[in-house]
């Protein structure tokens with residue numbers, strides 16, 4: 001949560017329950033990230049791992065023909081980070097690691113060293129449409145938050161001045177990534193991106209197959225909540241009926257608002 005400015009629950013009495021559920025969901029998600037390679041959904045994963053866990057995880061993934069290759073040191077942080085923070089001299093660090101078959105992680109390392117984001121995205125299993133979206137808004141326009149751009153690119157989005165009302169299934173809800181809750185690892189190009197929906201379904205199904213049923217149910221429940229995102233002067237406030245938090249976003253001098261609901265809520 002390195003870019004989180006503050007976080008509060010709608011009902012403080014539920015704090016221990018919510019905290020425990022969130023912690024369990026994030027732990028399950030760490031497992032799902034590498035299991036997605038074992039299940040053949042994608043070739044590589046990119047994860048921040050501390051030194052002790054690298055040893056422990058290496059033994060486990062070895063059984064699946066998977067290896068872990070540290071590619072850079074990063075400052076210690078938690079959950080989603082809009083950008084990588086390099087450690088200052090003397091600062092504690094974790095390793096950013098590529099996970100995958102040995103030839104795939106070698107290819108990943110080469111792509112990383114050559115700043116080949118297209119190949120990196122492909123190895124991580126990100127859809128082509130979303131890689132193109134990422135290239136335009138993240139690389140070329142230097143945005144750190146694509147919430148507004150993915151919202152106005154969505155079929156059926158209702159635009160009104162600086163407001164946008166949009167619908168999408170839980171799988172494309174990445175508006176809560178600041179607290180680590182999401183079902184895909186990339187930034188979808190819009191709230192109805194079919195390739196992203198498929199990947200989200202597959203990742204959650206892997207969670208179920210691995211026995212994380214309770215955690216997957218929790219992730220689905222939270223990602224199905226309506227979300228209100230509003231941003232001004234580089235600060236975004238993201239609110240659901242369960243909690244709200246503030247995080248850094250791109251600068252705008254007028255308030256921008258996105259309201260999102262789950263289009264498959266009554267499934």
Ligand SMILES: [Zn+2]
Nearest residue numbers: 129130189193
């Ligand atoms: Zn897409």
